Amino acid sequence: MTEEEFLRSYDAKSFERPSVAVDLVLMSVRDGQVVAVLQQRSEHPYQGHWALPGGFVQIGESPDEAATRILKDKAGMDQCFLEQLYTFGAPDRDPRTHVISIAHFALLPFERFEKALDRKADLALATIDVPWKGEAGGAVRALDRQGSKLSLAFDHDEILGLAVKRLRGRLDYSPIAFALLPALFTLRDLQDVHQAILGVEFRKPAFRRRMLDAGWIKGTGKKESGQTFRPAELYTLKKGVKNGTD
Amino acid sequence: MTEEEFLRSYDAKSFERPSVAVDLVLMSVRDGQVVAVLQQRSEHPYQGHWALPGGFVQIGESPDEAATRILKDKAGMDQCFLEQLYTFGAPDRDPRTHVISIAHFALLPFERFEKALDRKADLALATIDVPWKGEAGGAVRALDRQGSKLSLAFDHDEILGLAVKRLRGRLDYSPIAFALLPALFTLRDLQDVHQAILGVEFRKPAFRRRMLDAGWIKGTGKKESGQTFRPAELYTLKKGVKNGTD
DNA sequence: CCAAAAGTGTTTTAGTTACACCCATGG
DNA sequence: CCATGGGTGTAACTAAAACACTTTTGG
Numbered sequence: 001m002t003e004e005e006f007l008r009s010y011d012a013k014s015f016e017r018p019s020v021a022v023d024l025v026l027m028s029v030r031d032g033q034v035v036a037v038l039q040q041r042s043e044h045p046y047q048g049h050w051a052l053p054g055g056f057v058q059i060g061e062s063p064d065e066a067a068t069r070i071l072k073d074k075a076g077m078d079q080c081f082l083e084q085l086y087t088f089g090a091p092d093r094d095p096r097t098h099v100i101s102i103a104h105f106a107l108l109p110f111e112r113f114e115k116a117l118d119r120k121a122d123l124a125l126a127t128i129d130v131p132w133k134g135e136a137g138g139a140v141r142a143l144d145r146q147g148s149k150l151s152l153a154f155d156h157d158e159i160l161g162l163a164v165k166r167l168r169g170r171l172d173y174s175p176i177a178f179a180l181l182p183a184l185f186t187l188r189d190l191q192d193v194h195q196a197i198l199g200v201e202f203r204k205p206a207f208r209r210r211m212l213d214a215g216w217i218k219g220t221g222k223k224e225s226g227q228t229f230r231p232a233e234l235y236t237l238k239k240g241v242k243n244g245t246d
Numbered sequence: 247m248t249e250e251e252f253l254r255s256y257d258a259k260s261f262e263r264p265s266v267a268v269d270l271v272l273m274s275v276r277d278g279q280v281v282a283v284l285q286q287r288s289e290h291p292y293q294g295h296w297a298l299p300g301g302f303v304q305i306g307e308s309p310d311e312a313a314t315r316i317l318k319d320k321a322g323m324d325q326c327f328l329e330q331l332y333t334f335g336a337p338d339r340d341p342r343t344h345v346i347s348i349a350h351f352a353l354l355p356f357e358r359f360e361k362a363l364d365r366k367a368d369l370a371l372a373t374i375d376v377p378w379k380g381e382a383g384g385a386v387r388a389l390d391r392q393g394s395k396l397s398l399a400f401d402h403d404e405i406l407g408l409a410v411k412r413l414r415g416r417l418d419y420s421p422i423a424f425a426l427l428p429a430l431f432t433l434r435d436l437q438d439v440h441q442a443i444l445g446v447e448f449r450k451p452a453f454r455r456r457m458l459d460a461g462w463i464k465g466t467g468k469k470e471s472g473q474t475f476r477p478a479e480l481y482t483l484k485k486g487v488k489n490g491t492d
Numbered sequence: 493c494c495a496a497a498a499g500t501g502t503t504t505t506a507g508t509t510a511c512a513c514c515c516a517t518g519g
Numbered sequence: 520c521c522a523t524g525g526g527t528g529t530a531a532c533t534a535a536a537a538c539a540c541t542t543t544t545g546g
Binding site: 186187188204205208209227228229230231232233 | 524525
Binding site: 432433434455475476478479 | 495496497498499500501
């Protein structure tokens with residue numbers, strides 16, 4: 001059956017109200033690149049295209065609860081930074097019927113990403129590339145490990161673009177970056193995360209002081225190990241600093 | 247089960263899905279106070295309580311279109327700054343059934359507010375008082391002209407609180423304040439708006455330069471009139487600066 | 493001329509950047 | 520003892536705030 005046939009046979013008139021769904025943008029940073037979890041669609045519509053993990057909101061369930069459920073069931077992850085992003089509701093964004101989707105974004109340190117992905121064969125990691133292009137934010141590109149552009153389903157390119165834009169905007173003003181790092185991290189790790197998200201390079205001393213002055217982190221006295229150079233001190237979030245993971 | 251069969255079975259229990267609504271926070275500034283439009287409920291639930299103007303999203307209608315429609319039908323206003331705020335979806339927020347509400351906020355200069363309110367008898371203007379109380383943002387209080395506290399329906403106090411918080415957060419970084427001013431305004435008008443929203447006082451020269459340096463406005467050469475003191479120059483938004491009203 | 497508020501120039505301060513340097517580790 | 524990256528002090532620069540001041544109107 002082609003997509004066209006599928007859409008013809010689909011009875012949209014029986015839906016009197018819009019449906020409500022949740023889509024998740026699961027993001028992390030790997031090797032200086034922003035990555036996100038995508039799922040290849042095996043069925044119509046958008047068969048073969050890549051989509052954000054999502055699902056419908058059940059009655060009696062808040063959107064946040066739905067997001068947590070989908071995060072657990074579809075991606076096998078829990079206990080992470082999870083925040084509502086924006087609600088997308090153009091009537092034609094889903095060819096089946098009017099689906100209003102409450103997009104959330106979730107941030108995890110990459111180690112936890114990897115573990116979950118090993119258990120879920122249908123998930124893939126895409127490198128997300130959003131050029132700056134002023135305020136508007138250029139078109140998002142999702143790339144596989146070979147650098148080929150992935151074709152996204154629905155309006156999920158728009159959702160991804162907004163997620164990156166939001167992430168960039170909040171980086172300076174909130175401790176959101178720590179949701180992408182393990183409990184103990186070096187200042188270099190933190191700088192790498194910032195540089196990956198913003199797509200710029202910082203000078204080490206300036207970045208270092210800016211972070212320490214922000215008052216979010218404290219040194220632990222412990223040092224990293226396994227490096228061939230001088231080990232860096234491990235830092236951690238101060239108690240009482242909320243990055244949304246709690 | 248084929249997708250078609252799945253969709254048929256999903257369709258059968260479509261009455262069990264949450265409804266989708268839009269609630270509007272219509273805000274302005276009057277005499278150094280933030281004000282919002284409220285509607286007194288004549289029926290259960292929350293009979294006699296005050297509520298934000300709102301309505302259900304029709305199928306085939308985007309949330310933004312629904313917000314525009316409600317703005318026009320219920321409040322008699324159009325062509326104003328209108329932006330999605332947050333989606334509230336706790337299952338018990340409406341005692342009738344599970345209603346997911348996409349809250350929007352709308353900003354207008356007070357003159358346009360007044361005109362519309364004269365034509366709609368069921369609407370009232372409330373002074374909105376949100377104490378600072380750090381990041382969390384204290385509980386919102388809606389007051390009538392006599393200063394009596396109005397009792398709000400549903401979770402509308404929470405929505406109002408978030409709207410004020412968002413307004414405060416964006417004031418410095420975006421030209422949002424100009425949606426609350428007429429096309430021609432003095433720097434004092436602009437300062438009054440900022441002070442009302444943030445609840446702080448600024449020194450005139452500092453505020454003046456900060457605004458001019460931001461590059462959003464330009465002088466017109468015209469002067470205000472009707473004052474007993476030196477008339478101030480009238481400023482206007484530069485072309486190309488979007489404050490969402492366009 | 494006076495009161496009131498508009499509007500401007502100058503100094504002070506604070507915060508950020510740039511640069512140069514020293515330190516600790518593995519090999 | 521050398522290469523590599525971690526970490527720190529100082530000077531230069533820049534942006535904002537504080538203050539004192541001049542200007543323009545109505546009465």
